[in-house]
Amino acid sequence: MADAILLLAGGSATRFPGKLEHDIEGQPMIVRVFEKLARGQWPVYVAGKGSFAPEVDAALRAPLLIDRWTPRGPLHALLSAAPFIAADRIFAVATDQPQLEPGVLERLAAAWSPGDEAVVPEHEGIVEPLAALYDRFALLREGLRLCRAGHTAMRDLIAAVATRFVPMESRYFRNINTRSDLGRRREPT
Numbered sequence: 001m002a003d004a005i006l007l008l009a010g011g012s013a014t015r016f017p018g019k020l021e022h023d024i025e026g027q028p029m030i031v032r033v034f035e036k037l038a039r040g041q042w043p044v045y046v047a048g049k050g051s052f053a054p055e056v057d058a059a060l061r062a063p064l065l066i067d068r069w070t071p072r073g074p075l076h077a078l079l080s081a082a083p084f085i086a087a088d089r090i091f092a093v094a095t096d097q098p099q100l101e102p103g104v105l106e107r108l109a110a111a112w113s114p115g116d117e118a119v120v121p122e123h124e125g126i127v128e129p130l131a132a133l134y135d136r137f138a139l140l141r142e143g144l145r146l147c148r149a150g151h152t153a154m155r156d157l158i159a160a161v162a163t164r165f166v167p168m169e170s171r172y173f174r175n176i177n178t179r180s181d182l183g184r185r186r187e188p189t
Contacts, residue, residue, distance in 0.1 A: 003109060004087035005037055007062070008074050008130060009048040009095045020095055021056055028052075030095045031059045037093065038062070040102035047081040074130055075152050079143045082136055090139065094130035096175050104172050108133040117142075117161035123170040129154035131173060135161070 009020055009030055020030040027035070030052065038044050044062040051057050051064065065081040078092055089112075091105050108119045117138035121128040134157075142160040146152065 002087045003042045003089045003091065003133070004085050005040070005042050005044045005091040005093060005105070006065075006078065006081055006085065007034060007037070007044060007046045007093050007095045008077050009046055009052075021053055024098045028056050028059070029098055031056060032098050033093070033095045033100060034060050034062065036100065037102055037105065040105060042091065042105070043087075045081060045085055047077045073152055074154055075143055075147065075157055078134070078139060079147065082140055082143075085136065088136060090134050090136050092130055092132055092134060094175065097131060097173055099174050100131055100172050104131065104168065105133070107168065108166060111164060111166045113164065115162055116164050118158055118163040120158055120163055120165055121168040121173065122165040123168050123173060126170075126173075127155070127158065127165065128168075128173050129158050132158075138162075 007030070021028045023029075024032050030046075034044060034046070038061070045065055046060055046062050047065045047067050049067055052060070057064075063084075065084050067077040067080045074092070074094070078090070082090060091108070093100065104121065108121065111119050112133065117135040118132060120132040138161045139157070143157055146156050146160060
């Protein structure tokens with residue numbers, strides 16, 4: 001089965017403008033996430049509303065798929081990008097998770113069983129639909145149906161498809177949504 005990674009980078013970031021280009025340990029956050037995940041075995045795509053600063057664009061050695069429905073959220077971004085990704089399954093990854101590691105994606109792929117349409121990490125009672133693996137056909141089938149009905153949250157998608165939840169450590173899923181999130185104590189990786 002062929003897989004690909006889709007980095008979701010088209011959000012409005014109203015609480016922290018420019019956060020994806022903010023420096024995290026010497027790199028723009030989106031470049032840090034890209035470089036970590038590009039070390040794996042899968043091709044990487046970026047879904048966004050447009051280009052970044054020239055030096056960031058140069059560092060992102062991946063096709064940019066323009067979200068034609070921006071700013072409607074991650075489900076719309078996935079639906080916009082999925083037809084252009086030649087893979088059976090898509091890892092949907094929010095680019096504001098700088099601690100996410102390729103091993104997380106490897107564990108999700110290894111947990112996939114026949115009949116699954118999504119494999120989603122779960123930690124401390126929290127599910128992570130934006131660090132998850134989706135069957136591309138199921139994503140398109142159910143995502144389009146849900147959007148037509150006005151149900152556009154990722155939780156709607158994982159409720160609509162055959163989803164397997166995989167327990168994982170919480171340290172991988174720390175999101176950066178505000179400047180104050182940068183100061184939170186980082187757990188060792």
